[in-house]
Each structure stands twice: as C-alpha cells, then as structure tokens.
Amino acid sequence: MSFAFSVPPRSPALNELRIEVREFLQEQLAGMSISQRAHSWHGFNAGFSRQVAAKGWIGMVWPKQYGGGERSGLERYVMLEEMLAAGAPVSLHWTGDRQSGPLLLSLGTEAQKQKYVPRLAKAEIFFCIGLSEPDAGSDLANLRTRAVKVDGGWIINGTKVWTTGAHLKHYMIMLCRTQARDETNRHAGMSQFVVDLATPGLQIRPIQNLAGEHYFNEVVFTDCFVADDCLIGTEGNGWKQAMGELALERSGPERFLTAAIMLQELVRLASKYPSQRATIEIGKLSAQLATLRRMSFSVASAMQQGIDVGTAGSFVKDLGSVFEQSIPDLARDLFDLGELDDEDFLGVFRYVMLASPSFSIYGGTREILRGIISKALVAGH
Amino acid sequence: MTDHFDERLQQQTMLADSADKCFADLCSKDTVNAAEAGQWPTQLWDTLTDLGFLSALVPEQAGGLGLHPADILPTVRIAGRYAAPVPYGETIIAGWLLGRVGLPVPQAPLAFGPVDRNSTLTLSPTAQGWLLNGRLRQIPWGNSVERIAVLCETADGLRVASIDPKNATQSVTTNLAGEPRVALDFTDTIIAGTDVKPAPADIQANTLYLYGALLRSLQMAGALITARDLAVQYTSERIAFGKPLNRLQAVQQNLAVLAGQTAAANVAVDMALDALAQGSPDTDIAIAMAKIRTNAAAEIAARLAHQSHGAIGFSHEHPLHHATRRLWSWRDEFGNEAYWAERVGQRVIDAGSEEFWPLMTRAAQL
Numbered sequence: 001m002s003f004a005f006s007v008p009p010r011s012p013a014l015n016e017l018r019i020e021v022r023e024f025l026q027e028q029l030a031g032m033s034i035s036q037r038a039h040s041w042h043g044f045n046a047g048f049s050r051q052v053a054a055k056g057w058i059g060m061v062w063p064k065q066y067g068g069g070e071r072s073g074l075e076r077y078v079m080l081e082e083m084l085a086a087g088a089p090v091s092l093h094w095t096g097d098r099q100s101g102p103l104l105l106s107l108g109t110e111a112q113k114q115k116y117v118p119r120l121a122k123a124e125i126f127f128c129i130g131l132s133e134p135d136a137g138s139d140l141a142n143l144r145t146r147a148v149k150v151d152g153g154w155i156i157n158g159t160k161v162w163t164t165g166a167h168l169k170h171y172m173i174m175l176c177r178t179q180a181r182d183e184t185n186r187h188a189g190m191s192q193f194v195v196d197l198a199t200p201g202l203q204i205r206p207i208q209n210l211a212g213e214h215y216f217n218e219v220v221f222t223d224c225f226v227a228d229d230c231l232i233g234t235e236g237n238g239w240k241q242a243m244g245e246l247a248l249e250r251s252g253p254e255r256f257l258t259a260a261i262m263l264q265e266l267v268r269l270a271s272k273y274p275s276q277r278a279t280i281e282i283g284k285l286s287a288q289l290a291t292l293r294r295m296s297f298s299v300a301s302a303m304q305q306g307i308d309v310g311t312a313g314s315f316v317k318d319l320g321s322v323f324e325q326s327i328p329d330l331a332r333d334l335f336d337l338g339e340l341d342d343e344d345f346l347g348v349f350r351y352v353m354l355a356s357p358s359f360s361i362y363g364g365t366r367e368i369l370r371g372i373i374s375k376a377l378v379a380g381h
Numbered sequence: 382m383t384d385h386f387d388e389r390l391q392q393q394t395m396l397a398d399s400a401d402k403c404f405a406d407l408c409s410k411d412t413v414n415a416a417e418a419g420q421w422p423t424q425l426w427d428t429l430t431d432l433g434f435l436s437a438l439v440p441e442q443a444g445g446l447g448l449h450p451a452d453i454l455p456t457v458r459i460a461g462r463y464a465a466p467v468p469y470g471e472t473i474i475a476g477w478l479l480g481r482v483g484l485p486v487p488q489a490p491l492a493f494g495p496v497d498r499n500s501t502l503t504l505s506p507t508a509q510g511w512l513l514n515g516r517l518r519q520i521p522w523g524n525s526v527e528r529i530a531v532l533c534e535t536a537d538g539l540r541v542a543s544i545d546p547k548n549a550t551q552s553v554t555t556n557l558a559g560e561p562r563v564a565l566d567f568t569d570t571i572i573a574g575t576d577v578k579p580a581p582a583d584i585q586a587n588t589l590y591l592y593g594a595l596l597r598s599l600q601m602a603g604a605l606i607t608a609r610d611l612a613v614q615y616t617s618e619r620i621a622f623g624k625p626l627n628r629l630q631a632v633q634q635n636l637a638v639l640a641g642q643t644a645a646a647n648v649a650v651d652m653a654l655d656a657l658a659q660g661s662p663d664t665d666i667a668i669a670m671a672k673i674r675t676n677a678a679a680e681i682a683a684r685l686a687h688q689s690h691g692a693i694g695f696s697h698e699h700p701l702h703h704a705t706r707r708l709w710s711w712r713d714e715f716g717n718e719a720y721w722a723e724r725v726g727q728r729v730i731d732a733g734s735e736e737f738w739p740l741m742t743r744a745a746q747l
C-alpha cells in the first residue's frame with residue numbers, strides 16, 4: 001500500500017446499514033447516561049454484546065459456515081464506527097471480532113474453528129490478548145513466558161500483564177516461548193496458544209488503573225496444562241503470526257473515536273456558551289475527524305481487497321491518538337471547568353482526561369509506531 | 382456506479398500521468414528560480430496549453446475539453462509538487478467561469494477574482510455598458526494575465542465579467558514564494574456590455590473563493606509530498622555519526638510525523654474532490670475541511686522538513702524552499718485555518734450535538 005489512502009466510491013448499501021445500526025443503538029442505549037456512553041470502548045456489557053451478535057454484527061465478515069455474515073469489510077467498518085460514535089459498550093466482544101476470530105479462521109485447525117468461532121459470533125465467549133509481560137512491552141521479543149512440551153500438551157509458566165478484560169472473558173490468545181531463547185534470533189521459537197481462562201494454575205489478579213478502575217489484569221501461569229489442540233498455527237512461528245494479528249489492531253475507528261462522545265458534548269456546550277474560539281476549535285476538530293475517518297476507511301477497504309496494508313494502520317493510530325488526546329486538553333481550555341456547572345459534561349471529561357494517557361500507549365506506543373512509519377518511508381513503501 | 386467510477390478513475394490517471402510528465406520535463410529547479418527572477422516559463426506554459434489542460438473545463442464547442450472539475454483538478458496537486466511557477470489552477474477555473482456564461486476564453490494566462498473577502502469592487506450599468514470601480518487585491522500574475530474572470534454583485538444580481546487588467550493601475554508585489562500577487566485599481570473603467578453576463582444560478586458570490594481554497598489545498602498537498610520526499614532522501618544520503626541520519630531515532634520520529642501530516646492533508650483534499658465529483662450538498666464543508674487540514678499540515682511539515690535538512694535546506698541552492706515558501710504562502714491565501722474552521726464549526730453547532738455525527742459522516746463522503 002502506498003501512502004495515498006484512496007477510498008472506493010460511496011455505496012448506497014452502506015448508508016442503509018448505517019441507518020439500521022443507528023436505529024438499533026437508539027433503542028438499545030436509551031437508558032444509558034452520557035458518562036456511561038463516554039466509556040464506550042471500555043464498556044463491558046454481555047447483554048448488549050449478545051444483542052449485537054443477534055443482529056449478525058459480530059464476525060460480520062466471517063464465513064457463514066462458522067457463524068459469520070459474509071458481509072464486506074466496509075460494512076463492518078460502518079457498523080463499528082456507528083457503535084463508537086454512539087458510545088455503545090462494545091468492549092467485551094471487540095477484540096474477538098477484530099483479531100481473535102480472524103486469527104483462528106486463518107490459522108486454526110478445522111476443529112479449532114468449529115469450537116471457537118461460532119460461539120464468538122454469538123457472543124457466548126469473549127477473548128483477551130496476552131502479549132505484554134513485565135519485561136516485554138514495546139520490546140515484545142523479550143518475553144519469557146514458557147511452554148514446555150509434555151505428553152498430550154504443554155505446561156505453561158510465566159506472567160502476562162496489562163491484559164484487558166481477562167477477569168470478564170473466557171479465553172486468551174497468548175504468545176510465549178516454546179523453545180529456549182536464542183540470543184542471536186530472539187523472534188525464533190515462539191508459539192501462540194488459545195488458553196481457557198478457567199485452566200487450573202491460571203491466576204487473574206486485578207490491576208487498578210490511575211482512575212481506580214479495573215480493566216486490565218496480571219495473569220499468572222503456574223504449571224498450567226494446555227492440550228495439544230490449543231496450539232494455534234505452527235509451533236515456532238508465533239512471532240510472525242502475532243505480528244500479523246497486530247496489523248489488524250491499528251487502523252480501526254477505535255483509534256480516533258475513543259473520545260467521540262466528548263466531541264459531541266463539546267458541540268452541545270458550544271451552543272450553550274457560544275464563543276468564536278469554541279466555534280473555531282470545533283471546526284478544526286471536525287476537519288481532523290473527517291480526515292481520519294477517510295484514512296481508516298481506506299485501510300478497511302484495502303484489507304477487504306486483500307491488499308497488504310503494511311504501515312497504513314500505524315499512520316491512523318499515530319494521528320488518531322494525537323487527535324483524541326487533544327480533545328480533553330482543548331475542552332478544559334475552552335470551558336473553564338472550574339466555573340462550569342454541567343455535571344453531564346464533567347462526568348465525560350473525568351473519564352476521557354484520565355483515560356487519555358493510554359491512547360498513545362496501548363496497541364503500540366507512539367514512538368514505536370513512528371519508528372515503523374519511518375522505516376517504511378526509508379524503504380520506499 | 383462502479384463502472385462509471387472506474388472510467389472516471391482511468392481518465393484521471395491518464396491526465397495525471399501526462400501532467401506529471403510535462404512538469405517533470407519542463408519545470409525544473411532552474412525553471413522555478415528563473416520564474417522568480419521574472420522569466421516566464423514559455424515552454425512549460427505552451428505545453429500545458431497544447432495538452433488542453435488549461436482549457437479543460439471550457440465547453441467542447443468553445444474549444445475546450447469539457448471535463449468535470451473533479452477530473453482535471455487533481456493535476457493541480459501535481460503542479461504543486463513541482464512548484465509550477467504559473468497560474469495553472471487559476472487559468473483553469475477562470476476558463477471554466479468564462480466558458481460557463483458563454484464569454485470568450487482566450488488561450489492565455491488568466492486569473493479570477495476577487496480573491497479577497499472584503500473586495501470593494503463595484504460594477505454598475507451605464508449607457509455604454511458597465512462601469513468598474515474599486516480594487517482587486519492579490520491577483521496571481523495579475524500583471525501578465527490576459528483576462529480576469531470577475532464575479533461581482535450588482536443591483537441586477539450577480540454578474541460575471543471578463544476584465545482586461547491593462548485598464549487598471551497595477552501595484553505588483555509577491556508572496557513569500559516570489560509568485561506575483563498584484564493589486565489592480567479600477568476607476569470608472571468602462572466594460573463593454575458584451576463582456577458581462579448574469580451568473581448561472583449554481584454560482585454564488587463565494588463560489589470563486591471556495592474554488593480558490595480548493596486550488597491552494599491541492600497545491601499544498603503536492604508541495605507537502607515534495608517536502609516529505611526531499612527529507613526522506615536527504616536523511617538517507619547525509620552521513621553523521623558514522624551512519625545515515627535516518628538511522629537516528631530523533632530523525633526517524635520527525636520523518637514519521639512529516640509523513641503523517643502529508644498523508645492526512647492529501648486525504649483531506651481527496652475528500653473535497655470526492656464531494657465535488659459527487660455534486661454533494663456538503664461540498665463547501667468538504668473544501669473548508671481540506672483547507673483547514675492542509676494549512677495545519679503545512680505548518681508542522683514545513684518545520685520538520687527544514688529541521689531534517691539542517692543548514693543546506695536553508696540555502697537558496699537547495700530546492701526545499703520551493704516547496705516550503707509556497708506552503709507558507711498558500712496557507713494564508715483563500716482563508717487561514719481560523720476562517721474556515723469558524724465556518725465549519727458554526728455549521729456543526731447550528732446542526733446541534735445530536736446531529737454532529739451524521740453531519741460528519743456526510744461531510745467525509747463516506
């Protein structure tokens with residue numbers, strides 16, 4: 001993919017779907033407060049996830065044979081961004097739809113696909129991601145968690161950290177070493193496993209974030225036995241597989257719509273307390289948002305056509321996180337919060353402000369993404 | 382719909398390829414420098430004329446290509462990439478306007494106006510035709526164009542007039558990039574009745590200003606690509622601390638931001654072209670957003686492109702300034718960020734917070 005981000009012609013079918021999703025959300029979210037909505041991407045609600053599944057909107061692009069909808073990547077894109085724009089609590093099913101399902105479909109055995117994918121699509125099971133470790137963040141290849149081959153399966157020891165939603169989900173797809181570490185080739189000898197979070201020896205410990213909320217966890221494996229059929233793909237090929245998975249992670253609308261409800265609230269405040277400055281800033285944010293949407297849409301379209309999107313997702317996530325982080329900073333400067341008597345807005349502000357440092361850390365830090373972009377520039381693609 | 386899209390895309394690709402070749406062959410660094418010193422690039426201009434680009438929007442029966450603006454305007458981005466020192470987009474748009482109302486379109490450099498928002502220009506009917514008074518400011522190449530297509534509010538409604546700049550008192554200045562920007566003062570200048578026509582219903586008083594904003598956005602999108610490419614190239618060639626600059630993390634981070642801004646600006650411009658192609662009722666917002674986004678990118682990217690080059694980029698010898706001085710000029714022509722952002726913001730606020738997202742989805746043409 002070049003750095004051009006082209007977009008296909010607008011399809012009327014997408015508009016129909018857009019309206020359908022909007023109507024669905026209007027009904028489903030009727031009772032939610034604005035500050036609950038602001039949590040959208042960090043909103044866990046199994047009942048809601050099942051309603052989404054019932055509409056066929058989890059695994060929309062997967063084969064029907066495995067409970068999918070065989071719809072287009074662009075239809076999925078439209079559905080996703082409508083969810084985020086409305087502040088729907090999508091967190092439980094998001095990672096499964098985005099990466100665990102596609103990973104299993106492309107690398108899983110027939111038995112694995114049948115076992116997990118239809119239940120993912122029905123929102124009966126939810127997946128989390130086990131990559132980061134205490135000594136392996138940006139430098140993921142430094143991970144130490146180790147699986148040792150035994151009769152009929154593997155014994156896993158080690159610690160995963162920052163695992164979002166592990167306490168609410170059913171399975172983890174994790175990356176670990178299946179061979180001793182080779183200092184000359186740190187990427188070798190890794191493998192991916194799907195692990196039932198109820199496995200004996202597996203312990204989930206809450207980690208509170210700076211707001212005192214519990215979203216992520218430490219997951220400790222102590223002599224956990226997983227059967228042979230939990231290995232995903234090829235033993236030793238885990239690094240490459242995991243990197244392919246990450247490519248799905250960086251270009252979606254969640255990379256710039258985390259603060260969508262706050263933007264909407266800013267528009268409300270600007271009509272309640274009109275000022276030229278607020279009008280101008282809202283105009284600028286709108287221009288950025290429209291641009292980011294087209295970039296993200298373009299990547300979704302390229303992926304749908306099977307085009308290698310390379311670094312395109314890194315552009316979206318880098319620009320997206322700068323944009324999202326600017327919104328609470330701008331809000332406080334525009335609407336002197338010490339004087340603002342508007343509890344709805346302040347509730348939204350508290351959440352977004354406190355969540356904002358994470359926008360440029362999870363899914364690849366800003367510096368790492370910029371390193372990736374720069375290498376692609378130098379290589380000329 | 383898709384067939385039509387493909388056909389259109391094919392035509393656009395053909396036009397872009399041939400424009401690219403023309404500028405690559407005939408718009409070198411020396412051409413740009415010479416133009417700044419006052420030498421008109423005859424060969425470049427004549428070739429653009431022969432290729433039909435300049436009269437692309439003139440109806441076929443009047444000798445033009447009769448294209449849709451969305452098909453030819455992408456070549457303005459290419460002109461921007463090469464810092465083409467000619468009123469390329471201006472001539473295309475002026476030809477479009479004159480052609481639309483059936484006025485003759487000379488095969489020569491043209492301009493349109495007013496290009497400022499507080500024009501004092503007046504056009505009033507007299508026995509001999511029309512009387513033109515007031516000032517046209519900032520007219521690109523206003524001292525050497527043959528005609529200026531002027532849009533002017535009169536007591537009888539909006540009029541399009543074909544004006545000869547030689548009838549004005551001219552004050553020549555240049556923008557930061559050395560491109561001529563000329564103020565033209567008219568005092569009781571008589572314009573023949575045959576040179577003035579009523580504007581068609583779809584053309585409003587701000588139509589030319591919007592087109593101007595789109596032209597500058599396109600040119601900036603192109604200049605950003607050049608600035609990015611120069612920085613990528615230079616940092617791969619220059620050795621410091623025993624390795625190319627681009628192996629240094631701080632340099633890499635700057636390149637990535639420069640590339641991100643370039644990509645975003647180009648996407649914003651695509652959005653505006655898309656709106657234009659579809660005849661979207663939100664075209665004005667899409668153009669406004671494109672200008673906001675390219676202006677913002679120009680600020681960040683020009684700084685980083687220079688930073689990546691060190692002193693050589695500050696020299697006249699190196700061509701980086703052909704791109705950056707134009708970025709600094711063009712971002713202030715046809716409205717800065719604040720001007721357009723206030724317009725977009727007001728539209729958003731008037732629509733109300735519940736309508737914010739629907740408006741965003743429409744404006745981005747997705």
Ligand SMILES: Cc1cc2nc3c(=O)[nH]c(=O)nc-3n(C[C@H](O)[C@H](O)[C@H](O)COP(=O)(O)OP(=O)(O)OC[C@H]3O[C@@H](n4cnc5c(N)ncnc54)[C@H](O)[C@@H]3O)c2cc1C
Binds near residue numbers: 358365371
């Ligand atoms: C809210 C949240 C949810 C998360 N959820 C999950 C999850 O579900 N599953 C999971 O596996 N992980 C998750 N993570 C972890 C996330 O992937 C890591 O935080 C991230 O990869 C960065 O690693 P780190 O925190 O160890 O920081 P470090 O890698 O230690 O980085 C610290 C700083 O150093 C910089 N730095 C590091 N290396 C370089 C370099 N080469 N060049 C320049 N700068 C560098 C970084 O950019 C950063 O600024 C989550 C994180 C957060 C904040």
